[in-house]
Amino acid sequence: MIEFTLNGEPRAIEIEPETPLLWAIRDELGLTGTKFGCGIGQCGACTIHLDGEPVRGCLTPVSAAAGRAVTTIEGLDPDGEHPLQRAWIELSVPQCGYCQSGQIMSAAALLSGNAAPSDADIDDAMNGNICRCGSYGRIRAAIHRAAALREEEGSA
Amino acid sequence: MTALTRRGFLQGTAVAAGGLVVGCASPLPPAPLAGKAQVSSFDAWLHITNDDRILLYADKVEMGQGTFTVFATLVAEELEVDPQRIEVRHAPANDAFKQPIQSTGGSASAAGRFIPLRESGARAREMLLAAAAERWDVDVEALRAEDGAVLHDATRRRARYGELAEDAARQKVPREVALKSPEEFRWIGGEFPRVDAAVKARGQATYGIDARVPGLLTAVVVRPPLRGGRVISFDATAATALPGVEAVFEVPTGVAVLATNYWRARKGAALLAAKFELPEGRRYDSAAMRAEHERLLREEDGNELRHDGDVGEALELAPVTLDVEYHTTHQAHATMEPMNCTVVPGEDHVDVYIGTQTPGIVQDVVADILGLSRSQVAVHTEFLGGGFGRRFFPDVPAEAAEVAKRAGAPIKLVYSREDDIANDFYRPATAHRLRGAVDADGHPTAWHHHLVAPSLIKYMVSRMGGAMGPEWLRGTLNALAGAAGSVLPGMLGPVLSHEGAQDQPYAIENVRVASTLWDPDIHVGIWRSVGHSNNGFVVESFIDELAHAAGADPASFRRGLLAEHPRHLAVLDLVVEKSGWGTSRKQNQGIAIYESFGTVMAEVAEVSVRGDEIRVEKVTCAVHCGTAVNPNLVRAQIESGVIYGLTAAIKSQITFRDGMPVESNFHDYPMLRMNEAPQIEVHIVPSNDPPTGVGEPGTPPIAAAVANAVFATTGQRLRELPLRLATTDA
Structure with a gap:
């Protein structure tokens, strides 16, 4: 039995410990917002947070989550109103949308440690996430927009 | 209720x-x-x-x-x-x-x-x-x-x-x-x-891969390394001993492993020790293809698609002539969502959950395989995690139906990324010989384009017929469609591969465009912008070569040949204005103008070159797409088309050795990433004309715009995709 918290809820699953978190979350725990893209840590579609740090769900065994906090796109904000999510909607970032959960989770980790990232900071944090629809320019703009939203709301 | x-x-x-x-x-x-x-x-x-x-x-x-x-x-x-x-x-x-x-x-x-x-x-x-x-x-x-x-x-x-x-x-x-x-x-x-x-x-959109129904098993299929191979033997003992692996059986395309989750199915699949008999005959190989392409370009004259004036005479008489070859390579679609399909058998019907471009074909194919009428097959289309032409083909739902038929239980067939790349319907690799002439006044007098390419309809239409007519005619219509896919190219040449080549718009007195059909005997298909994706590169690079041969500015040279095409002129003028074309600081720009799907696009790329690395800094686009129903979405589609085409232009290719694709996943088939993505500006020509396409037209011109910019920057004319600078190591 492996126990961890998933989006704030305590969960316990009986599963082979080497099972990647991606598949434990999607197939066993039923949260499908986290996506499968490559299985080798190259595309970032499965990016989730482990104790707030971004990890690739396809390469992280579920055993590594024991006793720790796992956050997925569904748990990023209780109302789905994280500044990044609002900025993503405002700027119509998603096209097919399949990579966007991973993009937003990578961006959220960036913003949590860097309130006003530069373009270079964004490149560094985001170049592990592939978008075949080519929404990169809008992702960059939306990260800046989310940083500004947080700043406005923090100072209000 | x-x-x-x-x-x-x-x-x-x-x-x-x-x-x-x-x-x-x-x-x-x-x-x-x-x-x-x-x-x-x-x-x-x-x-x-x-x-x-x-x-x-x-x-x-x-x-x-x-x-x-x-x-x-x-x-x-x-x-x-x-x-x-x-x-x-x-x-x-x-x-x-x-x-x-x-x-x-x-x-x-x-x-x-x-x-x-x-x-x-x-x-x-x-x-x-x-x-x-x-x-x-x-x-x-x-x-x-x-x-x-x-x-x-x-x-x-x-x-x-x-x-x-x-x-x-x-x-x-x-x-x-x-x-x-x-x-x-x-x-x-x-x-x-x-x-x-x-x-x-918010992670709430459901794609095909997110389908969840009670009792669902995930299926993976271990396929022979060559399409058309046959299973000789496999051993299910080790796989079925794994927790959660529920079944292992043969299907027409390979061996299916069914488990309670994807990871278990994948682990089981690795333990099958499956042996396959591979089809006899030629094994497709990129290097051999290249040699064959070059031979055909030199020895064949091609079937004529267009002949205005007398190209032969014009080429003989002109003081300046060019005679060059262009080559393009295979690409996979690599949609972010790997291929998948869920089939849920019920009492007297089945439910199919899939992201597909062809719900009508999916319904017909699944009904056919399961011996049902179409009315018994409910196709639930989910969001598509990318399509780009890949999700037009019904191979995946067909395989899922075969698995469900034997399982008698709800199954979700899921491809790995490796399965996805190995079983694609690839963009064709094509070869082009271009000859052109410029007279003493710098006016182009001849354009001769001979291309070698496969037809793209063979696999596209093979299951289309049945879906078009009544069910009792399915067999006949499928046979007719299959025959059309095989026979028509012999009559018409490389159908779809030549689109955009024979109708290049430039006012040149002597034009000949001809094609030679060459079938690589692998699955090729429709890849975002189809034939235009290759021909945009070739046509717009060669017109640039003629401009330079004439000693003319590439934008002005094009303008002089487009008087009959007001929409081309509109995008040309707009992109010249917005990109700062021709101003003294802009020595690193390349331009391309191309019409596809009823829309005319102009793109100006600005590049920088460090060593042998090409970096695209900025792309300025002008588009004439009639009424822009939502200009924000039009811009998004053009941005998307540029990135998609740019990835194929400077990043990646699929090569074949011994009949199999060499590349397998994003480590050796790399995609353009954020740190490599140019700034993209899209300007829309105001228009109240009926809308024309925007999903694909951004893609065809970008490779040429970049190649033309590389020429402006380095003097190297790159005539092969992906674009690679000669290494400067001495």
Whole structure:
């Protein structure tokens, strides 16, 4: 039995410990917002947070989550109103949308440690996430927009 | 329970022409589910509930290109509601949407639905007005529709559409409706956000791979390394000993492993020790293909597609001639969502959950394999995690149906990324010999283009026939389609591969375009912008070569040859202005202009070169796409097309050795990433013409724009994709 918290809820699953978190979350725990893209840590579609740090769900065994906090796109904000999510909607970032959960989770980790990232900071944090629809320019703009939203709301 | 206003929708069917219903006897699709509400159907697309929800079936699928938003806009414009209020869902596979196949492609969704969906909204509006007039016993002329309600100003009465829907659907369907003129548009041309942005930003959008039903098993299939191979033996002992592995069996395409989750299925698949017999014959090889392509370019004359004037004489007489070869390479689609399909067998029907560009073909293929009628196959189209042409092909649902047939249980077939890349219908690799001449005044006098390429229809049409006609004709129609796919290329040459080559627009007196069909005997298919994706590179690079041979500015040179093409001139002038073309600081720019899917694009790329690395800094685009239903979405599609084409231009390729693709995943088939993505500006030529395509036209010109910029920057003319600078190591 492996126990961890998933989006704030305590969960316990009986599963082979080497099972990647991606598949434990999607197939066993039923949260499908986290996506499968490559299985080798190259595309970032499965990016989730482990104790707030971004990890690739396809390469992280579920055993590594024991006793720790796992956050997925569904748990990023209780109302789905994280500044990044609002900025993503405002700027119509998603096209097919399949990579966007991973993009937003990578961006959220960036913003949590860097309130006003530069373009270079964004490149560094985001170049592990592939978008075949080519929404990169809008992702960059939306990260800046989310940083500004947080700043406005923090100072209000 | 959902109740339907049956009389209303039968009436609606009879007149709901608009290019939608083929034959007047087509039934309407089942109305969308709306909880306890009563649903009134106005036609196959538009449904209104008595609790005031407006539901729209999109019969063109949402794969990122924005159909949900555009379709909501078109209906809303004439219905007089906020498009954000319209709940858009994927239409089920249904004969009401056949024309002649229910499918999405060719950048045709907004263009093809621009009038029919507005008519749908306008008809419903008229019927709602008529229902209110009847209810209040007033003259319909005294009523107006506004913001989802009918108003009678004289008595200050107001009824929401939901209150009127049931009565409205019973009204006589207007034979003709007046549509707004462009000056009256309130929503068309507006920039409001995508209607699917919120679910996609919150992880709530469901794609095919997210299907969940009770008792679902995940299936993976271990296939022979060459298509057409056969299973000789496998050993299921080790796999079935794993926890959660429920079944292992042979299917026509390989060996299926079924487990309670994907990881378990994948682990089981690794333990099969499967042996395969591989097909005899030639094994496709990229290096051998290249040699063959070069031989054909030199020895063959090609089948003539176009001949104006006398190219031979013009080439002989000219003081300056060019004779060069271009080569392009295979690409995989690599949609972010790997291929998958869920098939859920029921008592006397099956449910299929899939992100597909061809719900109509999926329904027919699954029915055929499972021995059911099409009406017994419910296709639930989910969001597509990218399409780009890959999800046009029904190979994946066919394989899923074969697995479900033997499993007798709900299964979700899931491809790994490696499966996805190894089993694609690739962009063709093509070869081109270009000869051109320039006279003493710097005027081009000859253009001779001979291309060697495969036909792209062979696999595309092979299962199309059955879906087009009645079920009892399926076998015949499939056979006919298959024969057409095999025979037509022999008559017509490399169908689809040559699009854009023979109709290059430049006013040159002597033009010959010819093609030689060469079949690589691997699965090739339609890849975003299809034949244009290669020909855009070739045509727009070679016209640039002629410009330089003439000592002319590449933009001015093109302008001089495009006098008969006002839309080309419009985008050319706009891109020149916006990109700062020709100003002294811009020595690193390349330009390309190209028409595809009815849309004309101009792109100016700015590059920087460090060592042998090409970096694209900025791309300025001008597009003429008629009416931009949502300019924000148009810009997004052009940005997307540029990145997609740029990835193929400078990053990656699929090569073949011993019949198999060498590349397998994103480590050796790299995609353009954020730190490599250029700044992209898109400028739209204002127009009230009918809309033309935007999903694909951004892709064809970009490789040439970059190659032309590389030439301007380095003096190296790159004639091969992906573009690679000669290494400078001494």
